[in-house]
Amino acid sequence: DAGVTQSPTHLIKTRGQQVTLRCSPKSGHDTVSWYQQALGQGPQFIFQYYEEEERQRGNFPDRFSGHQFPNYSSELNVNALLLGDSALYLCASSAYLTGTSSYNEQFFGPGTRLTVL
Amino acid sequence: DAKTTQPTSMDCAEGRAANLPCNHSTISGNEYVYWYRQIHSQGPQYIIHGLKNNETNEMASLIITEDRKSSTLILPHATLRDTAVYYCIVRGGPYGGATNKLIFGTGTLLAVQP
Numbered sequence: 365d366a367g368v369t370q371s372p373t374h375l376i377k378t379r380g381q382q383v384t385l386r387c388s389p390k391s392g393h394d395t396v397s398w399y400q401q402a403l404g405q406g407p408q409f410i411f412q413y414y415e416e417e418e419r420q421r422g423n424f425p426d427r428f429s430g431h432q433f434p435n436y437s438s439e440l441n442v443n444a445l446l447l448g449d450s451a452l453y454l455c456a457s458s459a460y461l462t463g464t465s466s467y468n469e470q471f472f473g474p475g476t477r478l479t480v481l
Numbered sequence: 482d483a484k485t486t487q488p489t490s491m492d493c494a495e496g497r498a499a500n501l502p503c504n505h506s507t508i509s510g511n512e513y514v515y516w517y518r519q520i521h522s523q524g525p526q527y528i529i530h531g532l533k534n535n536e537t538n539e540m541a542s543l544i545i546t547e548d549r550k551s552s553t554l555i556l557p558h559a560t561l562r563d564t565a566v567y568y569c570i571v572r573g574g575p576y577g578g579a580t581n582k583l584i585f586g587t588g589t590l591l592a593v594q595p
Contacts, residue, residue: 404587406566406586407525407585409583412582422582472526473524
């Protein structure tokens with residue numbers, strides 16, 4: 365059973381360019397969240413997708429957008445790249461909860477390392 | 482979500498128990514304590530979570546104080562592979578609906594020494 369996969373592994377872009385990162389969730393999961401992790405910092409929540417809609421959003425500008433496809437995979441798009449967008453971008457998948465539960469574990473992918481020059 | 486405070490770094494000898502503390506003095510009654518860890522160059526990995534009772538699984542034990550203002554993650558027999566950044570996170574229980582976001586701090590870098 366494959367876990368969460370992300371592509372590409374590494375990416376180098378220049379300022380002003382646009383980038384698309386991809387994520388395939390763990391089998392059986394239908395919810396995808398994206399996080400940005402700058403060097404030396406903990407991951408910061410960007411947004412979450414369920415049923416092809418953005419359900420929650422963190423404090424990120426509109427340059428960050430996403431999409432979820434019918435097969436639950438997801439894309440993160442960043443426009444007009446800035447030097448400060450250089451980071452590890454993590455995708456996490458989970459199952460949408462029904463009923464009551466203490467927790468639905470989020471499984472993280474290995475991330476995409478984005479470098480903006 | 483309540484804020485957490487963790488030491489920046491800790492050392493532990495291989496084979497000994499690693500005790501990682503976390504303060505969450507503003508935790509509210511319906512908030513859980515979660516622990517994740519992140520090994521270098523990998524995505525975070527779920528370890529354990531709890532509400533008010535102590536919890537144990539195959540990876541670790543979680544001890545939550547009676548007033549719930551602090552907790553300790555215990556790795557009973559630390560190995561070199563346990564060297565990682567450990568994050569303590571407080572958040573509400575997802576009683577139905579989509580996953581609530583995880584708010585990470587800077588965590589504790591645990592270095593297990595041979």
